[in-house]
Amino acid sequence: MENIQTFMINHPLLSMAMILPFSLIIVIGIFSILINFVLPVILAFWLSGWVYTAIVGEKVQKYYQQPLWFIRYKSAV
Numbered sequence: 807m808e809n810i811q812t813f814m815i816n817h818p819l820l821s822m823a824m825i826l827p828f829s830l831i832i833v834i835g836i837f838s839i840l841i842n843f844v845l846p847v848i849l850a851f852w853l854s855g856w857v858y859t860a861i862v863g864e865k866v867q868k869y870y871q872q873p874l875w876f877i878r879y880k881s882a883v
Contacts, residue, residue, distance in 0.1 A: 814821040859865075
């Protein structure tokens with residue numbers, strides 16, 4: 807372990823170049839999950855709420871003022 811550490815201290819650019827592919831794979835994986843799954847779910851959720859308010863005939867301002875209007879909270883009393 808000391809050999810690797812001294813090599814990395816003596817050659818920082820080469821060490822960063824060796825670490826770069828692994829960190830790039832991790833970052834690409836995270837971004838692909840976000841772009842391919844999370845973002846479409848958020849957009850579909852927003853669009854379904856917008857279409858629902860348009861069909862039901864409610865005011866669009868209600869959707870923007872209270873974004874979670876469809877969740878019914880139980881009172882603590």
